Amino acid sequence: QQQVKQSPQSLIVQKGGISIINCAYENTAFDYFPWYQQFPGKGPALLIAIRPDVSEKKEGRFTISFNKSAKQFSLHIMDSQPGDSATYFCAASRGSNYKLTFGKGTLLTVNP
Amino acid sequence: NAGVTQTPKFQVLKTGQSMTLQCAQDMNHNSMYWYRQDPGMGLRLIYYSASEGTTDKGEVPNGYNVSRLNKREFSLRLESAAPSQTSVYFCASSDWGESHRLEQYFGPGTRLTVT
Numbered sequence: 001q002q003q004v005k006q007s008p009q010s011l012i013v014q015k016g017g018i019s020i021i022n023c024a025y026e027n028t029a030f031d032y033f034p035w036y037q038q039f040p041g042k043g044p045a046l047l048i049a050i051r052p053d054v055s056e057k058k059e060g061r062f063t064i065s066f067n068k069s070a071k072q073f074s075l076h077i078m079d080s081q082p083g084d085s086a087t088y089f090c091a092a093s094r095g096s097n098y099k100l101t102f103g104k105g106t107l108l109t110v111n112p
Numbered sequence: 113n114a115g116v117t118q119t120p121k122f123q124v125l126k127t128g129q130s131m132t133l134q135c136a137q138d139m140n141h142n143s144m145y146w147y148r149q150d151p152g153m154g155l156r157l158i159y160y161s162a163s164e165g166t167t168d169k170g171e172v173p174n175g176y177n178v179s180r181l182n183k184r185e186f187s188l189r190l191e192s193a194a195p196s197q198t199s200v201y202f203c204a205s206s207d208w209g210e211s212h213r214l215e216q217y218f219g220p221g222t223r224l225t226v227t
Contacts, residue, residue: 009152032214043116043202043218044155089154093214098143098162098206099170100216104154 003027004092006103013110019077021106023090026071030092034100035064035075038087047088048075080110114138116219118203124225125193133188133222135203143206144186145170145216146178148199155202161186193226200224 005024013019023033034049050057050064050073057064063076077084087107091100116137125131137144145160147170157170159178167178175197177189186205190197200223206216 006154034214036216041221043204043220044216045218046215049214098214099145099157099160100214102155104152 003101004090004103006090006106008106009104010107011109013080013108015080015082015110015112017080017110019075019080019084019108019110021075021088021090021108022072023074023103024070024072025092027092027094027101028071029094030101031095032093033064033066033073034091035062036089036091036102038089038105040086044087044089077108080108082110082112084108085110116203116205116217118201118219118222120222121220122223124227125190126227127194129193130189130191131193132190133201133203133224134185135187135219136185137203137205137217138184139205139207139217140183141205141207141217142183144180145204145206146176146186146188147202147204148172148197149202149221150199158188158201193224195226198224198226 035047036044037047038044061078066073087105089105090103119134142163146158147155156172161167161180164183179187200221203219204216
């Protein structure tokens with residue numbers, strides 16, 4: 001049972017465009033939703049995170065939008081740059097549980 | 113401050129051989145994890161240790177064992193390697209930082225090939 005479903009698998013965007021990656025979750029007990037960014041040959045790194053008490057979290061060009069009723073959250077990258085080309089993972093956890101459940105990842109390519 | 117370190121970076125094993133992947137963190141984190149990453153499968157949790165002295169199975173524990181040697185070190189052992197264990201293995205550590213943000217810090221990974 002895949003608890004966090006991520007789409008699309010891959011995404012190609014032109015420089016300056018908006019990249020949008022979506023995730024849906026099943027477990028209503030999840031209460032923490034981070035996004036991780038992974039460059040080739042490196043380990044993932046935390047990019048931005050949100051809790052369900054807010055509908056949007058913005059950090060620079062990166063925004064998480066959260067829809068609790070639909071059990072969905074998405075990552076928006078504004079003014080996408082070639083340096084944003086990476087694999088992005090959404091994830092979820094609940095309460096004081098230290099485990100993260102990851103989506104399968106989205107390979108983003110930003111063309112110059 | 114090196115963060116999370118893993119050894120080795122690359123390893124080739126023959127089917128049936130055993131090996132231990134080493135992981136250490138210098139951030140004084142309580143929790144540590146082992147993941148495997150395969151194309152199209154994302155990150156799958158093998159084992160984790162919520163705190164020193166405890167270990168628990170994750171999503172894909174079969175064929176692996178772990179040891180939380182102390183607060184800093186968490187090793188992953190393959191007793192009898194199989195080709196299905198060919199993967200990239202990541203160690204991570206975490207703690208609740210400011211604003212109750214659970215951040216997992218990942219190591220650089222070990223690329224394991226089993227022939």
